Amino acid sequence: MNEQTLSMRLERVAAHVPAGARLADIGSDHGYLPVALLRRAAIVAAVAGEVALTPFQAALRTVHESGFGQQISVRLANGLAAIEAEDQITAISVCGMGGETIRDILDSGKSRLSGRERLILQPNGGEQPLRQWLMDNDYRILCEEVLRENRFNYEIIVAERSGPVLYTAEQLFFGPLQMQARSAAFLLKWQRMLIVKRRTLNNFAQARRAVPDEKLQELTRQIEWIAALLDGT
Ligand SMILES: C[S@@+](CC[C@H](N)C(=O)[O-])C[C@H]1O[C@@H](n2cnc3c(N)ncnc32)[C@H](O)[C@@H]1O
Numbered sequence: 655m656n657e658q659t660l661s662m663r664l665e666r667v668a669a670h671v672p673a674g675a676r677l678a679d680i681g682s683d684h685g686y687l688p689v690a691l692l693r694r695a696a697i698v699a700a701v702a703g704e705v706a707l708t709p710f711q712a713a714l715r716t717v718h719e720s721g722f723g724q725q726i727s728v729r730l731a732n733g734l735a736a737i738e739a740e741d742q743i744t745a746i747s748v749c750g751m752g753g754e755t756i757r758d759i760l761d762s763g764k765s766r767l768s769g770r771e772r773l774i775l776q777p778n779g780g781e782q783p784l785r786q787w788l789m790d791n792d793y794r795i796l797c798e799e800v801l802r803e804n805r806f807n808y809e810i811i812v813a814e815r816s817g818p819v820l821y822t823a824e825q826l827f828f829g830p831l832q833m834q835a836r837s838a839a840f841l842l843k844w845q846r847m848l849i850v851k852r853r854t855l856n857n858f859a860q861a862r863r864a865v866p867d868e869k870l871q872e873l874t875r876q877i878e879w880i881a882a883l884l885d886g887t
Contacts, residue, residue, distance in 0.1 A: 685713030703736025734763025753780025
């Protein structure tokens with residue numbers, strides 16, 4: 655992967671960035687996503703935010719070598735602190751981190767959100783707490799994808815603030831749109847998860863140390879949900 659050839663995962667993220675956007679890519683690492691989008695003239699400007707020095711320097715290098723130094727501002731900052739009102743950001747991507755980390759970045763940076771940006775989120779696990787945050791903050795999920803690359807399942811969640819929205823506990827767990835679409839990748843993900851979760855429950859039953867009841871109940875409930883979802887597939 656580089657700034658010309660994105661991974662399939664970042665390619666799918668790129669597909670959800672609106673044409674002509676002013677993008678803030680938070681946790682940009684090498685800065686591949688904003689540079690690739692500018693090369694394609696798919697966006698007009700970007701901020702590449704990084705909290706860690708080594709990836710920040712890598713992003714600076716990619717942007718410098720690409721010749722897009724005028725259009726892409728690389729900033730060493732924690733989460734949404736990379737965004738200033740003058741940037742007039744219209745889309746924010748936060749990709750390749752745990753869902754809880756993405757949620758925390760959004761929550762602690764709420765004051766930097768105008769509420770008009772499209773959020774393009776690609777959590778590696780922890781999708782449920784991330785969807786909970788979106789619902790709690792009036793974001794409607796517009797699009798969801800599951801994809802498999804290099805033996806990992808990745809999810810992409812696209813959301814915009816729309817006013818109050820209500821999702822059930824199961825919708826927060828599986829994704830409301832994915833539950834409807836039931837794509838092959840989605841069903842395969844949950845077939846694998848069912849095996850893993852049943853194995854974990856089995857291991858708990860054989861464990862010498864007591865597992866908290868709450869944890870057991872939560873796992874049992876998830877197994878029931880997944881089995882019901884896959885029933886008849
Ligand atoms: C696994 S990389 C993903 C890079 C790229 N977004 C992608 O999807 O390929 C995660 C990056 O997020 C950065 N990061 C983690 N927490 C952050 C935060 N609070 N603010 C900005 N960057 C953060 C890390 O330093 C790391 O470079």
